[in-house]
Amino acid sequence: MSRLFPTLFILFSAGLVLSGGVHAQTRIGSKIKTIVIDAGHGGSDAGARGNFSTEAQITLELALKLEPILKAELPETKIVMTRRTDIFDNVREKARIANEAHGDLFVCIHVNAMPPIPHKEFLRYETVTYYTGKGKKKKKHTKKEPVYRHWTTPSPAHGTGTYVYAADRADEKASGIAEDQRFESEAEVEDIPDPSSPEAIIKARLWSQKFFKNSVKLGTLIENEFAQIGRNSWGVLQRNYKGIWVLQATNMPAVLIETGFITDKEEEEYLNSEKGQAELVRSIANAVIQYKTLSDAPHTTSTDSTSTGKPDSKKPVDPNNGNPKPMANMPSKELKDK
Ligand SMILES: [Zn+2]
Numbered sequence: 001m002s003r004l005f006p007t008l009f010i011l012f013s014a015g016l017v018l019s020g021g022v023h024a025q026t027r028i029g030s031k032i033k034t035i036v037i038d039a040g041h042g043g044s045d046a047g048a049r050g051n052f053s054t055e056a057q058i059t060l061e062l063a064l065k066l067e068p069i070l071k072a073e074l075p076e077t078k079i080v081m082t083r084r085t086d087i088f089d090n091v092r093e094k095a096r097i098a099n100e101a102h103g104d105l106f107v108c109i110h111v112n113a114m115p116p117i118p119h120k121e122f123l124r125y126e127t128v129t130y131y132t133g134k135g136k137k138k139k140k141h142t143k144k145e146p147v148y149r150h151w152t153t154p155s156p157a158h159g160t161g162t163y164v165y166a167a168d169r170a171d172e173k174a175s176g177i178a179e180d181q182r183f184e185s186e187a188e189v190e191d192i193p194d195p196s197s198p199e200a201i202i203k204a205r206l207w208s209q210k211f212f213k214n215s216v217k218l219g220t221l222i223e224n225e226f227a228q229i230g231r232n233s234w235g236v237l238q239r240n241y242k243g244i245w246v247l248q249a250t251n252m253p254a255v256l257i258e259t260g261f262i263t264d265k266e267e268e269e270y271l272n273s274e275k276g277q278a279e280l281v282r283s284i285a286n287a288v289i290q291y292k293t294l295s296d297a298p299h300t301t302s303t304d305s306t307s308t309g310k311p312d313s314k315k316p317v318d319p320n321n322g323n324p325k326p327m328a329n330m331p332s333k334e335l336k337d338k
Helices: 004-026 055-073 091-100 185-189 197-226 245-249 265-272 274-296
Strands: 034-039 078-081 105-112 117-132 139-153 160-165 232-240 254-261
Touching: 004 232, 034 055, 034 091, 034 232, 055 078, 055 254, 055 274, 091 245, 105 245, 105 274, 160 197, 185 232, 197 232, 197 245, 197 254, 197 274, 232 245, 245 254, 265 274
Parallel strands: 034 078, 034 105, 105 254, 160 232
Antiparallel strands: 117 139, 160 254
16 A cells, blocks of 8 residues: 555646646647737828828738738637727727737737938029118128029838837847837827836836847747848837837737838838738738747746746847848848849
């Protein structure tokens, strides 16, 4: 008898371990139960404008094409849309939708834009007459003034970039991620709470600790997919409040994908084409599925939990991992790669 008890105990323990292992592979064990897709802008906020299309229209088309792919290929994952029609919701409302759905991932789809480049050319001098003094002291003068011709040309900026919220620039985890100042529509920039309020600072810090690393991971996967289909990838970028406040307002890892520049003639056509949209949503879906697979895989390290809230060790993130493109090079010197 005295020998039987330990044997039974070992068997029982093995059974527990085994069932735990099987359990982890099932839906209940998945860390990514709900994915929120946000089509940027909408309604009265058209976002960036191209020659014949708007950002709000393209982001909605992409979101509506991404949804059925994820539903088909991740049948056990709930897919939540912030909008399905051309409506305007401010970014607070979008964050509320994502948080109330208890999303595990927030995927914001946007289209980039750069203002045109101004040019100035000297044409000639013109003689201009002007007067000084009053009454008897009034004097007539002439002077030569240069006349310029002013015009603009479209920005050569093109390609993709995925933004993560730059919660803490001093954080070493942020190293290697480029900063970028970008053109964004006023509606996305203005309607945000005061970023210097104590509440916003606490929220930003929490976001940094809990979700930053996973956001970088997803962003890297997305940009790698874009690079593989020949897009000019700017890589994973970070910015604070301008246009991406919604990322830190969502209590989950979150990325904002700039799918291309509407101000670039070729990219505007690509973004509106069946082929371009199919390629873009396929790339995003591939990355999201890879991210989910990685998150659910048995861990060799404990650095990528979405839920522990513990800051990572001293190991910095390599957001360029496997990405052939260095980040944030202005693409003006690069050849068009489309
Ligand atoms: Zn936008």
